[in-house]
Amino acid sequence: MPASAKPATYDPFDEAFQIDPYPAYRHLRDHDPVHRHSGPPFWALSRFDDIWNAVRDNARFSSEQGLTFHPDEIGTLGLAPTIVMLDPPRHGQLRALIGKGFTPRRVAALEDLIRGFVRARIADLERRTADGEPVDLHRDFSSPIPTFVLAHLLGVPERHRTRFDPWVTALTGLQDSGFRLEESAAVSAVAEMFEYFSEVISARRRDPGDDLISALTAAEVDGERLTDWDILGFCFVMVAGGNDTTGNLISHGVMLLDAHHDQRERLVADPALIPNALLEFLRLEGSVQGLARTTLRPVTLHGVEIPAGEKVMMLYGAANRDEREFGPTADRLDITREIPRHLGFSSGVHFCIGSHLAQLQARVAFEELLARQPTVGVDLAGARRLRSAFTRGWVSLPATGIRVRGRAR
Structure with a gap:
């Protein structure tokens, strides 16, 4: 960096940072790996090893005080603690119960259903293009896939x-409002969601079906069953965390391939590379850029002491581009890169319980999309990013390169 150049600033509320956070992440990793942010007050870790170790250290870094740097963000929404906001041993007990209804076998059984829905969405993209209608990749393709799958899985x-x-x-x-509740309909939305799923849970306890909520109402470990609050919290996590993250993974993957046509051509020629490519998409453009923990005791890293009781942001988006872990090409797309570990789904006890489902949906989406629309791309000039300090994603992402009868529009 030239002596006169100003270093990129880490400001999670700044729109310019949200559009391109990576120069600021690099500066943190290289010069300020234990960063103190003043407004609101929190710490930020940015190096891969530091975060990998921290999220696996529940004795020093707790999830029970919330996952953002805002005070009591979940309590403000009227929620009981969910599985993502619990520490061992309660977290492990609840995860074991939920795992009874969220098995890989149950997830794998959804593949044909997902594939049929994805093909229908692609056909709709082609119809819209043929009719001269605008096509939004995120709104019309990526985002509807997890909404459909989740609704089916929950028996809606x-x-x-x-x-x-x-x-x-x-x-x-x-998120788009910066957690300003007065500007958000989230509180009433959560109330409506809980009212709806409370009725569903009650109905499934009386008359179980072949869906995830029915499985959760019946799940039992050591004589313990999930309470209604436990199941409601899981429904919230699935709706709030499972929809936009998966949709954004698909959208970001298309964006990355559109910027690297050689990689796209290789993936079209060899779809067997798609599972590994998904991990590379997630590494480079993770939907979850960071989540917080709270220190239970003083922690010293790189000569800096973080006192007990402090919020610490784990900047996954920075860690997943750390040259110390991924080498000098950490900022480049390489769909054949060996990725023995990454933080796209976190790690430790809070490793994403929906990771199998997210990867299944994204794999099917790319298998079908690249087979039918190998030149699909995006118009970044007309796109609108989600404004969030925590999630990297899209509100709108216009599609390009959709082919109709051999013509691209």
Whole structure:
């Protein structure tokens, strides 16, 4: 960096930073790996090893005080602690119960259903293009996939699935507003969501079906069953955390391939590379850029002491581009890169319980999309990013390169 150049500044609320946080992340990693942020007050870790070790150290870094640097963000929304906001041993007990209904076998059984839905969405993109209508990759393709899958998994009847959209929009809007509740419909959306799923849980306890909520109501470990609050918290995590993260993974993957046509051509020629490519997409453009822990005791890293009781942001987005872990090409897309470990799904006891489902949806989406639309791309000039200190994603992402009868528009 030239002596006169100003170093990139880490400001999670700044729109310019949210558009391109990576220069600031590099500066933190190289010069300020234990960063103290003043407003609001919190610490930020940016190096891979530091974060990898911290998220696996529940004795010093707790999840129970919230996952953002805002005070009591979940309590403000009227929620009981969810599985992502619990420490061992309670976290392990609850995860074991939830795991009974969220098995890889149950997830794998969804593949044909997902593939049929994805093909229908691609056909709709092609119809819209043929009719001269604008096509938004995120709104019309990426985002509807996890909404459909989640509704099916939870046993929500098709006639009720339109309810998901305003809930997801409201929770996204909460991030887009910078967690300013007075500007968000999130509180009422959470209340409506809980009222709806409370009725579903009650119905499944009386008359179980073949869906995840039915499985959760029946799950038992050592004589203990999930309470209604436990299941409601899981439904919230799935709706709030499972929708936009998976949709953004798909959208970011298309964006990255559009910027690297050689990589896209290689993936089109060899779809077997798609599973590894997904990990590379997630590493380079993770939907979850960072989540917080709270120190339970003083922690010293790189000669800096973080006192007990402090919020510490784990900047996954910075760690996943750390040259110390991924080498000198850490900022480049390489769909064949060996990735023995990464933080796209976190790590330790809070490793994402929905990772298998997210990867299944994204794999099917890319298998079908690249087979039918090998030149699909995006118009970044017309796109609108989600404004969030925690999630890197899209509100709108216009599509390009959609082919109709051999023509690209």
